[in-house]
Amino acid sequence: MVSTPSARTRVLELRRVLEHHNRRYYVDARPEIPDAEYDRLYRELQELEDNHPELSDPASPTRRVGGGRLEGFVTVPHASQMLSLDNAYSKEELREFLDRVMRSLERSDVEFVVEPKIDGVAVSLQYEEGRLVRGLTRGDGRTGDDITANLRRLPTVPLNLSARQTLEIRGEVFMNNRAFEALNRERKKSDEPPFVNPRNAAAGSLKLLDSDEVAARKLAFMAHSIGRMQGRPFATYTEALALFESSGFLAPPGRGRTSGLDAIFGEIERIYAEKHALAFDVDGAVIKADRLSDRQRLGETAKSPRWAIAYKYAAERAETTLKKIEFGVGRTGTITPTAIFDPPVQLSRTTVSRATLHNFDEIKRLDVRIGDRVLVEKAGEIIPQVVAVLKDKRRGRLKSIRSLKTCPVCRGSAARLEGEVALRCANLSCPAQVARRIEYYASKGGVDIEGLGEKIVAILIERKFVKSISDLYRLPRHREKLLGIEGFAEKRVDNLLAAIERTKRAPLERFLSALGIQHIGEEAARDIAAQFGSFDGIRRASVDEYLAIDGIGPRMAAGMVQFFRRNKRLLNEIQKLGVRPAAPKRVEAPDNPFKGKHLVITGALPTLSRTEAEESVRKLGGSPSGSVSKKTDILVVGEDPGSKVDKARSLGVAMMDGVTFETRIREAMP
Ligand code: IVH
Secondary structure, eight states: OOOOHHHHHHHHHHHHHHHHHHHHHHTSSOOOSOHHHHHHHHHHHHHHHHHOGGGOOTTSTTOOOOOOBOSOOOEEEOSSOOOOOOEEOSHHHHHHHHHHHHHHHTOSOOOEEEEEEEOSEEEEEEEETTEEEEEEEOTTSSEEEBOHHHHTTOTTSOSBOSSOOOEEEEEEEEEOHHHHHHHHHHHHHTTOOOOSSHHHHHHHHHTOSBHHHHHHTOEEEEEEEEEEESSOOOSBHHHHHHHHHHTTOBOOTTOEEEOSHHHHHHHHHHHHHHGGGSSSOEEEEEEEESBHHHHHHHOBOSSSBTTEEEEEOOOEEEEEEEEEEEEEEOTTOEEEEEEEEEEEEEETTEEEEEEEOOSHHHHHHHTOBTTOEEEEEEOTTSOOEEEEEOGGGOOSOOOBOOOOSBOTTTOOBEEEOTTOSSEEEOOTTOHHHHHHHHHHHHSTTTTOOTTOOHHHHHHHHHTTSOSSHHHHTTGGGGHHHHHTSTTOOHHHHHHHHHHHHHGGGOBHHHHHHHTOOTTOOHHHHHHHHHHHOSHHHHHHOOHHHHHTSTTOOHHHHHHHHHHHHHTHHHHHHHHHTTOOOBOOOOOOOOSOTTTTOEEEEESBOSSOOHHHHHHHHHHTTOEEESSOOTTOOEEEEOBSOOTHHHHHHHHTOEEEEHHHHHHHHHHHOO
16 A cells, blocks of 8 residues: 555654654653643554554554563673763862873863763663664663563653664663652552652562553653674764664753863753753763773773763752741650741752751751751752751841750650750650650551541540540540540541450550550560560560560560559550450461561662561561571662672672562562
């Protein structure tokens, strides 16, 4: 069939238009058309291609059929190692890098490309004679997981190059901020844990086993490196980028090509100033020698090339005024000062109106006063901090902040305990302490009383229904009175009472950790529950009996005995009211990769907290532990891992990255 010229023209036009909108959406943060309009254009192209098969082109954005479901990923060696980059944090360190390069090349006019560093997930794409044959994750740099089926579903991964080269292209897969926020909104709605940042979201999405799900995640790929290549298709990175872009790849936007310290530094600053307008997170600039012959002469170290460096931008900072300091009282009486800002400031995607000042030593160290102009910083996902007080902007006489003598809530005496920085309210019946203890008891990490959050606890305390944990179990007697409180409809009250009733048979270890005994975390609570098997057994145990348990030290043992001695009345009451925590049960876990395995986690996982992850492993019949030893079967390596990795390597322990770990957990969970 001969296609009409108009069909051919329209097809070409649509492909161009869709590529343009890809760039607008994924890179520039300025989509010009609504999603529905994009989908309409996409469908129009698909229909034209269906009706005119001779016009279809393997490189068309429509050629991305489902890869189906995978059983798991296969680990494959990289053609050449995927290296990382060295970092520079100052102009001085940049100068040292440039000096080294110029000395080695014995030339001062070395040209560099300076471009944004994309905060994404490194992947490698292998093209043979112009066709995409394989896509791998970075993995440990030497081997990566084969995620070809998933990468094929990204509209910005061209399935064909504009020329028939055999070449490996490397770059970052990322999720832009808009897609990230939409994904997290969806996850919250369906009660799934949100991703901490777009990078984690991208990493997690790439490891999904269903490529249809991957396609829905709106991931993008940006090309920034050349891996193994056949022949010498280009002499410079700039030429390679031209090929990338003519094949439909996204390439780092706002690149500059220049030489000399000052000019390069100027580019770094320009990229910093422009990065806010981009649709994705940029955490630095990459400075790389343009000529491939220069790169070859400079070579690489075991970890990184000598021809490139990453200039990391400092954490984001903003200036605002300290309006007041609020004091919070914690479960154990700790009084914590919090700075309140006016106006709130915008820092890495969130509005920050408060930040913890930790304790009075910190207030003294900063010498911060009400009315001061302050600098607030938030590095990545880390909580906001007051990092400096701008003393030269201080106007008039501001009073310095003195430590408190009394608790801001109950007015009881407040003091610092020997050897502690924290100021504590000594009154165990301080309403704030009581509230925190009850909130802690009722929280998800505690016995989990649905519907009993901060607000309800505050009301119950204020109306004097509750003064201690045991009072929760007396609430049924006050049902009628509770119904009289505004907002306490019948259904709500009955649901709450039913939720409280259920906790009478809470698992023993949960009940124990919910009591909030000092030094007794979830792990210790579990070990103790497993050892004694009943609440009565625990109540009767002596310091020596506690010390006999693996992992229980003298502080914990003393803490337990002291708590049970001091709280005899409360515990008797709770028992009399029918609370009988359930003894730990041993259930046989179904077959899965963690069953019977000793596992250690290091670094941060994409979505799960350490406790959640360990609990899942335990449910699957594995035993998590805190340190690597000869017994360890698997080390799970999250982000910013610690020295455990070296230890595991020296012992030959198998490693699994955090994303794979979470995927395997989700698959294995009954
Ligand atoms: S060039 C040998 N350019 O950052 C590696 N890398 O922290 C050459 N990255 O491993 C990499 N944006 O995965 C290059 N514009 C960019 C980049 C970039 C992000 C990643 C890359 C690298 C990591 C180092």
